[in-house]
Every structure is written in structure tokens, then in C-alpha cells.
Amino acid sequence: MNDDLDPAPLDPEEVATAYVDGELDATERARVESDRRLRARADAHRSVRDVVAAPLPAMPADVRDQLVARALDAGSWSSEAGAAAGGSAVAAAAPAAAPAGGTVRLLTRRRPLLVVASIAAAAAVVVAAVVLTRPDHDGRRLTTEATSTGTAPAEATDASGGRSSPGTTAAAAPGAAPSSGLPSDQPAATAAPAAPAPADASAGSGAAPLPDVGRIADAGQLALAARRLEHDLASSATAPVATAAVVQPATCAGFGPPIATATTVDGSAGYVLVRLGTQGAAVALVRQGSCTPLLVAAVGT
Amino acid sequence: MPEEASDADLLAAARAGDRAAMDRLLRRHIDLVHAVCRRMTGNAADAADATQEALIAVVRGIDRYDGRASLRTWIYRVATNACLDELRRRARRPTPGLTDELIEQAPRAGPPDLDATIAERLRIDDALATLPDTFRAAVVLRDVAGLDYAEIAEVLELPVGTVRSRIARGRERLAIALAGNPDDRVERQRGRP
Numbered sequence: 001m002n003d004d005l006d007p008a009p010l011d012p013e014e015v016a017t018a019y020v021d022g023e024l025d026a027t028e029r030a031r032v033e034s035d036r037r038l039r040a041r042a043d044a045h046r047s048v049r050d051v052v053a054a055p056l057p058a059m060p061a062d063v064r065d066q067l068v069a070r071a072l073d074a075g076s077w078s079s080e081a082g083a084a085a086g087g088s089a090v091a092a093a094a095p096a097a098a099p100a101g102g103t104v105r106l107l108t109r110r111r112p113l114l115v116v117a118s119i120a121a122a123a124a125v126v127v128a129a130v131v132l133t134r135p136d137h138d139g140r141r142l143t144t145e146a147t148s149t150g151t152a153p154a155e156a157t158d159a160s161g162g163r164s165s166p167g168t169t170a171a172a173a174p175g176a177a178p179s180s181g182l183p184s185d186q187p188a189a190t191a192a193p194a195a196p197a198p199a200d201a202s203a204g205s206g207a208a209p210l211p212d213v214g215r216i217a218d219a220g221q222l223a224l225a226a227r228r229l230e231h232d233l234a235s236s237a238t239a240p241v242a243t244a245a246v247v248q249p250a251t252c253a254g255f256g257p258p259i260a261t262a263t264t265v266d267g268s269a270g271y272v273l274v275r276l277g278t279q280g281a282a283v284a285l286v287r288q289g290s291c292t293p294l295l296v297a298a299v300g301t
Numbered sequence: 302m303p304e305e306a307s308d309a310d311l312l313a314a315a316r317a318g319d320r321a322a323m324d325r326l327l328r329r330h331i332d333l334v335h336a337v338c339r340r341m342t343g344n345a346a347d348a349a350d351a352t353q354e355a356l357i358a359v360v361r362g363i364d365r366y367d368g369r370a371s372l373r374t375w376i377y378r379v380a381t382n383a384c385l386d387e388l389r390r391r392a393r394r395p396t397p398g399l400t401d402e403l404i405e406q407a408p409r410a411g412p413p414d415l416d417a418t419i420a421e422r423l424r425i426d427d428a429l430a431t432l433p434d435t436f437r438a439a440v441v442l443r444d445v446a447g448l449d450y451a452e453i454a455e456v457l458e459l460p461v462g463t464v465r466s467r468i469a470r471g472r473e474r475l476a477i478a479l480a481g482n483p484d485d486r487v488e489r490q491r492g493r494p
Binding site: 010011013014016017018021022023044045048049051052053054056059063064067068070071072074075253256257 | 320323324327328331332335336339340344346349352353356357359360361363391421422425428429440441443444445449465466468469470472473475476479
């Protein structure tokens with residue numbers, strides 16, 4: 001073994017990135033500063049670092065309060081004990097929901113409370129994402145082309161196995177939330193948390209219920225409904241909230257939580273989801289309790 | 302407890318059963334935990350889930366914290382594990398039908414007029430989603446949480462050299478993704494590195 005051997009030189013990319021992060025000693029720094037190629041690589045790494053470090057929107061205060069309160073309730077600090085120990089107002093106000101058995105109702109998408117927060121976030125996204133009505137720079141409106149996926153009829157027929165529609169039509173009262181129940185194809189693991197009282201979803205939020213856009217015949221109507229939602233959300237002071245068993249939304253990977261309920265012409269009840277990409281938005285109507293698409297509309301290049 | 306109480310003071314009080322101290326400890330770190338989770342998961346809903354899991358793990362594990370790492374490092378370790386768990390759960394979620402192919406079948410209109418801030422945020426999320434989870438964790442802990450390489454090594458339980466390598470490789474890939482062909486960025490499925 002030759003102890004005089006120098007350690008293997010660092011990869012130039014590693015040197016450049018470590019330089020940006022201030023992780024090099026003086027000798028190594030000098031090496032970078034005297035090497036044009038390494039400086040260029042360091043600049044590239046710095047640019048990436050600055051992009052990733054870009055600030056994110058602050059977490060809403062009410063979401064922060066609920067996350068903290070739920071975490072405390074999950075530990076050995078009950079709300080009552082917290083109050084006795086001089087707990088904060090937030091802690092004292094935390095829902096006395098910590099089950100005695102130690103089971104915690106998480107503030108997650110699989111439980112109604114997170115849906116409140118998620119939808120509030122989704123509402124903001126939708127305003128930007130549902131680009132269907134924004135005038136372009138020439139003052140013209142973007143043309144929305146939407147299409148049925150072709151799978152809708154078959155899926156709609158199958159929907160009898162899902163949660164049955166109340167049979168209402170497009171005239172169904174706006175703002176109506178899904179009435180009740182879970183779809184038969186809802187996995188037990190995700191269905192279980194839906195049991196908490198619907199009141200959880202809107203408690204203290206002062207938010208409006210998840211809107212119902214009525215009966216949707218095809219993807220064109222789905223896109224149109226999204227346009228209306230954009231206007232409704234933009235003009236509403238409060239975010240829509242799922243007041244019933246909205247438990248599956250985030251299981252549809254890539255899509256946000258539901259922004260509305262809708263019904264297909266043959267009575268299949270679904271949720272309207274939005275997926276936002278850098279080049280456009282996709283709007284989907286999925287059968288309640290699953291990610292099965294009933295209709296999909298897309299906008300973008 | 303004074304407003305400027307140290308983490309150590311709050312920790313001691315929390316361990317003694319002071320809910321208010323635990324409350325303050327969580328609030329002191331929640332924003333950075335959430336920011337890490339937001340960048341790790343790529344969307345607000347999963348980030349809130351992971352943050353919730355992380356806070357619960359902190360509360361439940363506070364008595365097991367042995368002080369070998371700083372409290373901040375320990376909290377980041379818990380949070381990173383919660384984020385990685387969330388990503389694993391997400392990978393297992395069903396996505397029947399709603400495939401990229403299905404959506405791409407639909408004809409599209411012109412480019413959307415996205416708010417520039419939101420578009421940029423999505424661009425970053427899309428780029429980060431191209432990284433393997435382990436690379437993303439190293440980059441996010443450095444660039445979002447501001448941890449140094451030694452701290453990241455502690456959080457991820459890796460040698461410092463591996464951390465440096467992952468950050469370098471991660472940034473290389475991000476540079477390509479951020480500068481890449483716009484067509485490659487179209488509606489990339491979240492959580493699919």
C-alpha cells in the first residue's frame with residue numbers, strides 16, 4: 001500500500017457544485033477560480049440551486065394550526081392536558097378528536113380534513129390552470145378543444161357498480177355536495193377514514209361546499225364547466241370544500257383534489273379533477289371512488 | 302417560557318409534558334419541513350400529508366431523540382423519511398385509465414396563459430420529478446433547507462462524499478431538465494422520476 005498516493009481527484013461536477021455550496025477548502029476554491037471551465041460549471045450549478053431555492057407560497061395559517069394541533073393530539077399531549085400545562089390558544093382550540101385508543105385521524109387526503117386544505121390550494125391552481133377563458137395577448141379567447149376519450153360510454157355503463165347518482169340533472173342545485181356513501185369499489189383501507197362526520201370538513205373554515213356542475217354529456221361540456229368554475233372560484237371569497245365522503249381524489253396520481261362534482265348523462269356520479277402541466281391543463285371527470293375516467297378534456301399545445 | 306427560548310429549552314419542557322413548548326417547537330420548524338416536503342413531493346396535497354406525518358413522528362419520537370445530532374438535523378431526518386414514505390405510497394396508488402397517453406389523445410388548443418409564477422413553480426416541480434428520490438432529497442435538503450453536506454449526510458445516513466456526488470449529479474440533471482425541450486415537459490406525471 002502506498003500512503004503517498006493522492007486521493008482520487010474529485011469529479012469536476014462535484015468540485016463545481018461543492019464550490020457553489022461553500023464546501024471546498026481554500027486550495028480547492030483557488031483551483032476553481034483559476035479554471036475557466038470549472039467556473040462555468042459552477043455558474044451552471046449556481047443557477048440550478050437558485051431555481052430550486054426559489055421561495056414557495058407560505059402555508060396557510062389555518063393549515064399550520066391544524067397540522068400542529070393534530071400532531072400534538074397524536075402524542076401524549078391531550079388538549080385538556082395542554083390547557084392545564086399552559087397550552088397555546090391553538091392547542092386549546094384543537095379539535096378534541098384524539099381518540100382515546102391512540103388512533104390518530106391524520107390530516108391527510110384520505111381523511112376529509114386535508115381535503116379542505118387541498119381543495120383550497122387546488123382552487124388557486126384552478127384559477128390559473130383552467131386557462132380556458134383567458135384572453136390571449138390579442139384579446140382573443142383561447143379556443144378550447146376537448147374530446148371524449150371514447151371510453152366514456154362503457155365506463156358510464158359500468159358505473160352502476162359505483163355510487164349511484166341521485167338522478168338529478170344539470171339543474172341540480174349548484175353548491176350541492178355529494179350526498180353520502182362510499183363507492184362500492186372504494187378500497188377498505190381508504191374508505192374507513194371517511195367515516196368521520198362531514199362536519200369536520202367545513203368546521204371553522206367558513207368555506208363553501210364543493211360545487212356540483214350538474215350533468216355533463218361530453219368532454220366539451222366538461223371543459224365548459226371548468227370555465228365556469230374558473231369564474232366561480234375567482235369571484236368567491238372562500239374555497240370550495242368537500243363536505244362529504246370525498247376520499248379518493250389524490251389517489252389519481254398527477255391530478256389535484258376534486259374541484260366539483262358532476263354526473264354523466266347516464267347517471268354516473270363523478271368528481272372533476274384538474275391536472276396542471278407547464279404546457280396546459282387537463283380536466284378529468286372520474287367516477288367517484290376510483291380514478292376511472294368518464295371524460296377527459298385537455299388544453300394546451 | 303421566554304419567547305426566545307432555545308430549542309433545547311423547548312425540548313426539555315416538551316419532554317416534561319408542556320404542550321405549549323411542544324407546540325412552539327413544531328411551529329418553529331414547520332415551515333421548513335413543509336418546504337422540504339413540498340419540493341420533495343411536487344404538490345401541495347402530498348406535501349401536507351408528509352408534513353403531518355413528520356410532525357406526528359416528531360411528537361411521538363421526541364423522547365427517543367438522543368441528542369447525538371442537532372435537533373434540527375433530527376427533525377429533518379424525520380421529515381425526509383416522511384417525504385420518502387409519501388412518495389412510496391404515491392407510487393403504489395392506482396392510476397387506472399388516467400394515463401398520459403389517454404390525456405394526450407385529446408386534441409389541444411393553444412398554449413395556456415399561465416400565471417408566470419405558477420408556471421415557474423410547475424417547471425421546477427417537473428424538473429425535480431425527473432430525479433430519483435434519493436438525489437432529490439439531497440438537493441432539496443441543500444437548496445431548500447440550507448443544510449451543509451455534513452448535516453445532509455447525517456440526515457440521509459450517507460457518507461459526505463456520496464452526498465456531494467448526489468447533489469452534483471442531481472443538479473446536472475436538473476440543469477438539463479430545466480433547459481430541455483419544452484415538449485418534454487408537457488404534463489409529466491407527478492411522482493414518476
